[in-house]
Amino acid sequence: xxxxxxxxxxxxxxxxxxxxxxxxxxxxxxxxxxxxxxxxxxxxxxxxxxxxxxxxxxxxxxxxxxxxxxxxxxxxxxxxxxxxxxxxxxxxxxxxxxxxxxxxxxxxxxxxxxxxxxxxxxxxxxxxxxxxxxxxxxxxxxxxxxxxxxxxxxxxxxxxxxxxxxxxxxxxxxxxxxxxxxxxxxxxxxxxxxxxxxxxxxxxxxxxxxxxxxxxxxxxxxxxxxxxxxxxxxxxxxxxxxxxxxxxxxxxxxxxxxxxxxxxxxxxxxxxxxxxxxxxxxxxxxxxxxxxxxxxxxxxxxxxxxxxxxxxxxxxxxxxxxxxxxxxxxxxxxxxxxxxxxxxxxxxxxxxxxxxxxxxxxxxxxxxxxx
Numbered sequence: 001x002x003x004x005x006x007x008x009x010x011x012x013x014x015x016x017x018x019x020x021x022x023x024x025x026x027x028x029x030x031x032x033x034x035x036x037x038x039x040x041x042x043x044x045x046x047x048x049x050x051x052x053x054x055x056x057x058x059x060x061x062x063x064x065x066x067x068x069x070x071x072x073x074x075x076x077x078x079x080x081x082x083x084x085x086x087x088x089x090x091x092x093x094x095x096x097x098x099x100x101x102x103x104x105x106x107x108x109x110x111x112x113x114x115x116x117x118x119x120x121x122x123x124x125x126x127x128x129x130x131x132x133x134x135x136x137x138x139x140x141x142x143x144x145x146x147x148x149x150x151x152x153x154x155x156x157x158x159x160x161x162x163x164x165x166x167x168x169x170x171x172x173x174x175x176x177x178x179x180x181x182x183x184x185x186x187x188x189x190x191x192x193x194x195x196x197x198x199x200x201x202x203x204x205x206x207x208x209x210x211x212x213x214x215x216x217x218x219x220x221x222x223x224x225x226x227x228x229x230x231x232x233x234x235x236x237x238x239x240x241x242x243x244x245x246x247x248x249x250x251x252x253x254x255x256x257x258x259x260x261x262x263x264x265x266x267x268x269x270x271x272x273x274x275x276x277x278x279x280x281x282x283x284x285x286x287x288x289x290x291x292x293x294x295x296x297x298x299x300x301x302x303x304x305x306x307x308x309x310x311x312x313x314x315x316x317x318x319x320x321x322x323x324x325x326x327x328x329x330x331x332x333x334x335x336x337x338x339x340x341x342x343x344x345x346x347x348x349x350x351x352x353x354x355x356x357x358x359x360x361x362x363x364x365x366x367x368x369x370x371x
Contacts, residue, residue, distance in 0.1 A: 049357035050311060053344035054192025055304055056295070057361045060336040062286050062289060063329045065277040066230070067320045071211040073274045076262065081106060083184040083194035084172045092190055094183050098331060102180045105186060108172040109199050131159035169214035184272045204272040206265055208241070211278055213259040216346070220246065228281040229261045231270070239263050239270070240247055243280060287320055288329040292364040295342045299335065302341040302348050314340065317349035327364075 089108035094106050138155045141147045141371035194200055215223060229241040241263030250257050261278050262271075270276060295301050300317040318333030334340070342360055343350065 004324050009341060021072070031166040041148075050353035051313075051344060051347050052355045052357045053302075053304075053313075053341045053348065054358040054360050055339050055341050056292065057359070058289050058291060058330075058334050058340055059282075059361070059365050060106050060287050060289050060340045061225045063288060063290060063322045063324055064281060065283040065324060067219070067282050068277055068279045069213050069215075070275065070277050071261075072076055072212050073206075073209040073270050073272055073276050075181055075184070075206040075272045076208040076210050078184075078202065078204040078210075078272070079177065080202045081175050081177060081203065082197060082199050083107075083109075083175065084113070085109075085171065085194070085196050089190055089192045089194065089200075090295065092186070092188065093209040094201075096183055097185045098176055100180065100183055101122050102178060103173065103176055105174045105176045106183070106203075107175040108145055108193075111173055121340045128159070128162040128163070131155070131162040168214065175200055177201075177203045179203060179205050182268075182272060198288050206268055206270070206272055209263050209265045209270050209272070210274075211261050211263065213261065213265060213278075214254070214256040215246075215259055216256065217250070219321070220250075220259075221281055222282050223259060225293070227295065228264060229278050230281075231263050231276055231278045233269065235269075237269070283322055285329050288321060288331070289333065289334045289336055289338075290365070291325050291328055291330050291340065292342055293323070294364075295340045296346055299320075300354055302345045302354075303334070304339040304341065306353055311356055312347045313352050313354045314347075320354075337343055 001164050037316045069136050087108060090110045091108040092106070093104070093108070098108065119287060121327070134150075135155045135158075138147055138152045142149065142152045181203045182205075183201060183205045185199070185361070187198075188194060188200045215332075223246055225246055227243045229243060231239040233239065241261055243259065244262045245258070245260040248259040261280070263278065291301070296318075297315075300315055301315045303314045305314050318335055319331040321329035322333040341354065342364065344354075344357075348354060
């Protein structure tokens with residue numbers, strides 16, 4: 001543009017606009033310089049005083065690795081009561097969920113059904129009653145010296161045999177439970193017909209509960225018989241037990257390994273059939289250096305070393321042990337008392353000066369953990 005054209009443009013803009021433009025350029029230029037100076041000042045401060053970081057002082061303690069599983073609780077001893085013949089049910093003497101005593105009759109069958117008539121119950125009862133009376137009579141005579149011991153033994157044996165035959169027949173029509181426990185299943189009602197070989201009820205004793213588990217190959221490798229088991233209840237109570245069975249081979253269809261845990265059940269708080277989540281103790285370490293997981297970087301942790309009143313960052317590789325939530329144990333690389341960076345390590349490099357700002361030891365470990 002010619003000088004004449006330039007003068008014409010300046011006249012069009014006017015003096016006030018020209019002054020404003022000059023001020024704006026000055027302000028913009030000044031801000032850029034000021035920001036650069038601020039950045040330079042921060043870098044200089046960090047170089048002189050160190051990179052600001054928060055840290056913890058490593059403490060040692062115990063750490064446990066519990067592995068959680070899911071299963072259905074069963075009674076320690078569980079019995080299916082099975083009908084031996086087909087007959088009509090004439091009485092059911094307990095309800096589902098009742099506590100029943102050993103040898104109590106739970107289901108009675110009609111003795112006049114064709115199947116039960118063949119048992120000859122009346123004849124067996126009469127035979128047993130005769131043998132019982134004969135035994136009592138000969139005991140009195142033997143006491144008086146009127147019969148020999150051999151004769152008495154013979155009558156007693158006959159009484160025992162007659163009683164065994166009667167009990168066997170009665171069990172076919174009076175289905176009792178051999179154990180005390182909880183009636184966990186009841187498959188018949190009055191008027192139903194039983195089927196030979198089919199269960200009519202299930203009774204489980206549950207002073208202790210048994211929980212079957214199914215393990216993968218990796219889980220199987222970590223679990224052995226005798227390991228400690230705990231079961232935490234919604235009430236806050238914890239029940240303890242142990243692993244009692246671990247299969248040596250996997251199921252050919254599921255490729256899973258069977259296992260069982262047995263847990264004490266005082267007060268019968270856990271009922272058979274309940275879905276439970278037992279935990280198995282895989283490993284426990286004592287007096288190991290413990291570290292918050294936030295301190296870890298891809299290459300290790302930054303440890304603060306004081307040298308002549310200055311704190312220098314050392315990038316130190318570590319070998320980890322148990323990882324439990326946000327806390328983990330260190331097998332190698334740290335000892336109790338080391339100061340480790342937990343915030344600001346993303347700006348650190350090995351050998352760089354650091355400036356400790358906040359000690360977060362209590363926040364990460366809690367006030368109760370011993371050094």
